[in-house]
Amino acid sequence: RSFSIPININLQGARRRQTRDGFHATAGQEHEWIRGVNGRGGQRARSQMSVSSVGEDRAILLGFTMMAFSVLMFFVVGITMVKPFVKNWVEEASCVLVQADILKDWVDCRGVSTVPCLRVMVNLTGSNQSAFLHFDEESFFQCFYIPKCQMERADLQAEVQGVKRILDTQLGSTSSCFTDHTRHPRDVILSRKYTLKKALFALLWPCLMLCGGALLVGLVKLTQCLAHLSSEVCS
Structure with missing residues (x-):
């Protein structure tokens, strides 16, 4: 205990x-x-x-x-x-097709060959001034149209003759064109590439x-x- x-x-x-x-x-x-x-x-x-x-x-x-x-x-x-x-080419005008001629002297085409030159003359309706017509800004030289390079002479001549016949049917007709009187007073273009x-x-x-x-x-x-x-x- x-x-x-x-x-x-x-x-x-x-x-x-x-x-x-x-x-x-x-x-x-x-x-x-x-x-x-x-x-x-x-x-x-x-x-x-x-x-x-x-x-x-x-x-x-x-x-x-x-x-x-x-x-x-x-x-x-x-x-x-x-x-x-x-x-x-900021100014738009009206041009009347007057003459389309193929030059006797062929022009140089990118240093590869020579091609015939189609020259087009127009009159401006506002001033009655003659000017050379060009297709767009990129083709800004004496010719309105020249065929592609590296073709046969007969094909080149035939192509230019075909374009001239089409323009001859349009002699006297009026169309819109673009002018630049300050820098190119003697030249106009038919259409603008940069719109x-x-x-x-x-x-x-x-x-x-x-x-x-x-x-x-x-x-x-x-x-x-x-x-x-x-x-x-x-x-």
């Missing part, structure tokens, strides 16, 4: 220690599990953020590249299409590229702004 009380006390203390140690072990395991889950979630979030940031950077780079190329296209189109349209429609059509593509690049950059910036606001609201 004298030893029963200390033995009971020791047994109860051992049970309390076992319970306390088991509780601490369980709590440690739960803490390790929670920390592992949080670590994996953080790594996943960081990986998603890195992937999204790389994609956004590439999209912004693509947008600025498109805008840079559009500026270059504006420069090229302005030189090749808009400038000839604005500066050349307003062609110039606007050429400007359409750089405009579309510029708008597409600006829209792409704007959408990426808007997405980043919305993501930042969403993170602030969530926090």
Whole structure:
């Protein structure tokens, strides 16, 4: 009986220690599990953020590249299409077909061969001034029409004769033409190669590229702004 009380006390203390140690072990395991889950979630979030940031950077780079190329296209189109349209042959007039002749002396054709030259004379109805008629801005020389190079002489002669017969049937008829009295007072052209429609059509593509690049950059910036606001609201 004298030893029963200390033995009971020791047994109860051992049970309390076992319970306390088991509780601490369980709590440690739960803490390790929670920390592992949080670590994996953080790594996943960081990986998603890195992937999204790389994609956004590439999209912004693509947008600025498109805008840079559009500026270059504006420069090229302005030189090749808009400038000839604005500066050349700005006045429209009426021309009367007077004469069509084939010159005796054949002209050089790109240094390859010689071809016959068909020259056409017209009168301007407003001033009664004679002038040489040319087809467009690119064919601005003495001849109204020359056949293709590297053909047989007989074929060249026959082709020019056929065009002359067609023009002879139109002698005395009136048609619209374009003049430039300041730089080419003795020359007129029948049709313009660089028209307003062609110039606007050429400007359409750089405009579309510029708008597409600006829209792409704007959408990426808007997405980043919305993501930042969403993170602030969530926090």
